[in-house]
Amino acid sequence: MHRFANPARFLRIANAVLPWAAGLSAVCFAAGLYLGLLVSPPDYQQGDTVRIMYIHVPAAWMGMFTYSTMAVAAAAALVWKHPLAEVYAKAAAPLGAGFTALCLLTGSLWGAPMWGTWWVWDARLTSVLVLFFLYLGYMALVDAFDDPARGNKAGNILLLVGAVNVPIIKFSVEWWNTLHQPASVFRLGGPTIAASMLWPLLLMAVAFQSYFFAVVILRIRAGLAARRVQTLRLGQAN
């Protein structure tokens, strides 16, 4: 990890990865949406509304993935003062908030015809809503200080405090007997979902993931450039 602490080396690798991530994302989105929306069969109970899942589930995974990686980056920034980790956490936050919002929105759209309600206060929905607020709180906190280093540090501590929520989201459907269905892909004994639906779902997951990588690299690049501009300005002022 420390090998990539040097921004120049990181940028060299990231710039090489960027077109591949963007291309992979475009291909997987096209294939996943085609398979998911047109080829895969409608569910025997849910009918065509099952197709919302191909957006909802990857968005939920990404919302959790983004927060977990941000929390790890926050720990790395606090412990080793890793210079890129803070830039990463700051770059990933709006993406994670977007994924979480997308997950909540599509879940709500699915719930209206299936559960007969837009929203229920069950454990999974509530904990994901808390995750969304944590993202917003982090972004507001980081921007609230005149000294960016102080904002980053406060944000990192908040990220670690909020990390308590991640296992709660993951296991909320097992600890509490709620309306949200339990996990059907990542479970002991293999997935319980039909292959014709699993493939488009996995393609969409790869598409979301590579989209995230492409955009986060762009945002880290912008963050590093902003830092450089700031140091140059400070140098000029002296």
Next chain:
Amino acid sequence: MLRLILRDLRLVLRQGSDATAALMFFVLCVVLFPFGVGPEPNVLTRIAPGVLLIAALLAALLSMERLFQGDFEDGSLELLLLSPLPAEGVAIAKVAAHWLVTGVPLMIVAPLLALLLRMPADQLGLLVGTLALTTPLLSLIGAVGAALTLGARRSGVLLPLLVLPLYIPVLIFAAAGLDAGLSGLSPRPHLLLLGGMLCGALVLAPLAIAAALRAAHE
């Protein structure tokens, strides 16, 4: 550490206004509800636990902003951090003082307000017990937010934004415990979960508060 707690208590007793303001806020907030939803006894009994808990939560939040602010502005926080007492100790002492000043009076007033809200008298013990677990949790979690927002712009708006989502689990289990008591079920599992949360927060929150205080001090 004890001396720090006593110092904070003395400060509050001599100034007086902050702690009593939070308590008055709690009382007025609860008293508003019968006007808002109508004085029907059944409705009041049904919403009493939630109203009391949310009012307690907001009252804790209201007094939270001043927790480190005064010490931060006049520089005594810096001296405290430089003293041989570790920052975690400072954090625990400040939180303990905050809880003694806001949490404990709240627990004393809450049963009276519960009677105004037509809560059955045999539930008052449960109410005080639940608040005894809830208010220190509110102080601990809120202090993390207060330490993080030290010196921030718009910290008054920022603090609720950070802290309220973290209060949600506390509110859920405290309300579930009180509701279980009202409907004749055992509140034990909810209270045990609250107790577990309190144990966890007692260990983890001071670490986070201390880290945030050190960050503010730099």
